[in-house]
Amino acid sequence: MLALYRCVLLLYPEICRREFAEEMLVVVSERLENDGRAGLLSRMKLHGRELAGLLSGAIDERFRFKSSSYLALPVAWRRITMRSSFRFPRAVAPMMLLVLALVSFTISRASSAAVKATSPHLATAGERFSLPLSVGLWLGTAYLVGAIVWLLIHSLHRSGTQRLSDVETWPQK
């Protein structure tokens, strides 16, 4: 049974797993040893509660990282931080980019089809781009722009520019 709990713990972000997984397994096994001796129904309730708790905990940890540990996370788990109390799920950015890429691809195909219909002798550049290439290009460009913006923000953060507003220009009485 512990193997199942070990598998569920794999759903936690790596940073949490490293810190707490073994300890959590110890607590789960201790609880199963001490509280899991009652009837079948209460054993099922216990397993249900523990598994539901671990699953919701894993989801919670995936969607809520403190900004302090933000840089320590692998790139795949970083998300856009809008305010300290609110964060977009990381799936939003790729989904929006995907939609944008699909819309742009559809527009280019439609315009090339229109040109083809009116003047078939004109070769269209849009036809050379397939859907996966178009999506890939969009994602690549967006990632590059994101990396440049992140570098800018990071360098500003390191130089302390963002704290200029906190500078006390005259002594408080």
Add this chain to the structure above:
Amino acid sequence: MEPLTETVLLILLSLAEQPRHGYSILKDVEQISDGRVVLSTGTLYGALRRLLEDRWIERFADDDTSRGKQAYRLTSFGHRNLQGELSRMKKLTKLASRRIASEEV
């Protein structure tokens, strides 16, 4: 400071008495809430992680480290904040009692 949830408050109250391991916290919370609050391990460690990050609690090197057990205790910062939260609740209770009493008259 945002008001604490009942779960976090009970965990802090459990640690206010003495340093405890994960399982001991679970049992104590169950006991002090008269069996009303039964935490799962996932919920407990989610709360412990946030409390550790906010420096309300800290790891404590206990004698009993069998099977990889780790004890936690309140920091002085956590203790101060817990007292602040309790005094906020006292004020709120007093206010509520006054309002309800005046309504009854």
